[in-house]
Amino acid sequence: xxxxxxxxxxxxxxxxxxxxxxxxxxxxxxxxxxxxxxxxxxxxxxxxxxxxxxxxxxxxxxxxxxxxxxxxxxxxxxxxxxxxxxxxxxxxxxxxxxx
Amino acid sequence: xxxxxxxxxxxxxxxxxxxxxxxxxxxxxxxxxxxxxxxxxxxxxxxxxxxxxxxxxxxxxxxxxxxxxxxxxxxxxxxxxxxxxxxxxxxxxxxxxxxxxxxxxxxxxxxxxxxxxxxxxxxxxxxxxxxxxxxxxxxxxxxxxxxxxx
Numbered sequence: 001x002x003x004x005x006x007x008x009x010x011x012x013x014x015x016x017x018x019x020x021x022x023x024x025x026x027x028x029x030x031x032x033x034x035x036x037x038x039x040x041x042x043x044x045x046x047x048x049x050x051x052x053x054x055x056x057x058x059x060x061x062x063x064x065x066x067x068x069x070x071x072x073x074x075x076x077x078x079x080x081x082x083x084x085x086x087x088x089x090x091x092x093x094x095x096x097x098x099x
Numbered sequence: 100x101x102x103x104x105x106x107x108x109x110x111x112x113x114x115x116x117x118x119x120x121x122x123x124x125x126x127x128x129x130x131x132x133x134x135x136x137x138x139x140x141x142x143x144x145x146x147x148x149x150x151x152x153x154x155x156x157x158x159x160x161x162x163x164x165x166x167x168x169x170x171x172x173x174x175x176x177x178x179x180x181x182x183x184x185x186x187x188x189x190x191x192x193x194x195x196x197x198x199x200x201x202x203x204x205x206x207x208x209x210x211x212x213x214x215x216x217x218x219x220x221x222x223x224x225x226x227x228x229x230x231x232x233x234x235x236x237x238x239x240x241x242x243x244x245x246x247x248x249x
Contacts, residue, residue, distance in 0.1 A: 014105055014245045015237055018194075018221050021230030025188070034184070034235060041238040 028073065032065035100140040102196040106218040107246075110146040110211075117209045120201055120216070122180040122246070124168045128203045130216065132185050132234060133163030134194035141198065141218040148200040148213035157229070158190030166199065174241035177249045181239035186231050193226040197234065217245065 019026070019034070040058045042051050077096055084093045114120060121127040131148070135141075139152035150161050167183035182199075197219040204211050225232070237243040 014217075014243070014247075016105075016197075016219050016221070016245070017235040018225040019231075019233045019235055020225055020227035022226075022228040023230060025231050026233070034233075038238065041240060041243070 028066045028069035029062075032062045032069055035065050036062045101137050102135075102139065102218075102220040103142060104218075104220050106141065106143040106145070108145055108215045108217060109143045110214060111216050114204070114209065114211060114214055118207070119204045119209060119211060119214060121205065122168050122171050124170050127168050128201050128205070130166045130168065130182065130199055131163045131202050131213075132166055132182075132219075133161075133198050133200070134159065134187075134192065134232075135196050135198065136193070137195035137224060139196065141196070141215075143218075145198070145215050145218055147211070147215055148198060154192050154194045156190065156192035158187050158232075159192045162202075163197070165202070169239055177241035177247055179239065179241060179244035179247040181244050181246070182236050184233055184235045186233040187227070188231055189229060190227050190232045191229055192232055193224050194221065194232070195224050196220045 019030070036058045039061065040054055042054045042058070046054070077099065081093055081096050084096065111120070122130075133148060134154040135152050136154060148162070153161055153163075155161075164185055164187065166185055169181040169183065171178060171180040173179070199216040199219070200213045201216060202213060204214050219234075236245050241247065241249075
C-alpha cells in the first residue's frame with residue numbers, strides 16, 4: 001500500500017490594500033467600514049438572497065460600530081483631558097475639548 | 100528596479116519545514132512589516148530584511164512596525180493565518196510595497212536573520228501626508244488569508 005505524497009501548496013494569491021489620509025486621521029465611518037469588512041465577508045458564490053441579507057446586516061453593523069467608536073473617542077478624550085489637566089497644560093486641555 | 104507583484108518567499112517555505120516561524124498570537128514570533136519605495140526590487144528569491152530603499156519620512160522608523168499575529172486555524176483542508184491591519188500614524192511617507200519578516204526566528208536548526216515571509220506590492224505608490232498610512236490585510240479565511248497552506 002503506497003503512502004500518498006504530502007502536497008503543501010502555499011498560495012501566493014493574496015491581496016493587501018493600503019488606506020491613507022492627508023492632514024487628518026481616519027474617521028469612525030472609515031474605520032467602521034473596514035472593521036465590518038473583516039467581520040462579515042460575503043462570498044461571490046453565495047446565493048443572491050444570502051448575499052443581499054449579508055450586505056444588509058453588514059450595513060447595520062457599520063452603524064453600530066460607528067456609534068461605539070465615537071463613544072470610545074469621547075471617552076479617550078476625557079482620559080487625555082484629565083491627564084493634561086493634571087499636568088497643568090491648560091491650553092492643550094482647551095484644544096482637546098474643542099476637537 | 101521596481102516591485103513586480105506579490106510573492107511568498109521561497110526561503111520561507113523551506114524555513115517552515117525547519118520550524119523557524121511561529122505565528123501564534125500569545126507565544127509566537129514577532130513579525131515586522133517594513134515599507135519600501137519603488138526602487139526596491141523584491142521577488143520570491145528575497146530571503147531577509149534590508150534597509151536599502153526602505154521608506155523614510157515623518158512617522159516612520161527603519162525596520163518598520165511589529166505586526167499583531169492572528170492564531171493559525173483551519174477551514175476544510177486549508178490552514179491559514181493572518182495579521183491585524185497595521186497603521187503608521189501622523190505619517191508623511193510614500194511607499195510602493197512592503198516586506199513582512201520575522202525578527203525573532205527559531206534558529207535551532209537553521210541560521211537566519213530577519214528572514215522574509217512575503218513580498219507585498221501595493222500596485223502603485225501610496226502616500227500619506229501628516230495622516231494615517233494603513234496596510235489592510237485580506238479577510239482571514241481559506242480563500243483570502245495572506246498565508247494559506249492547502
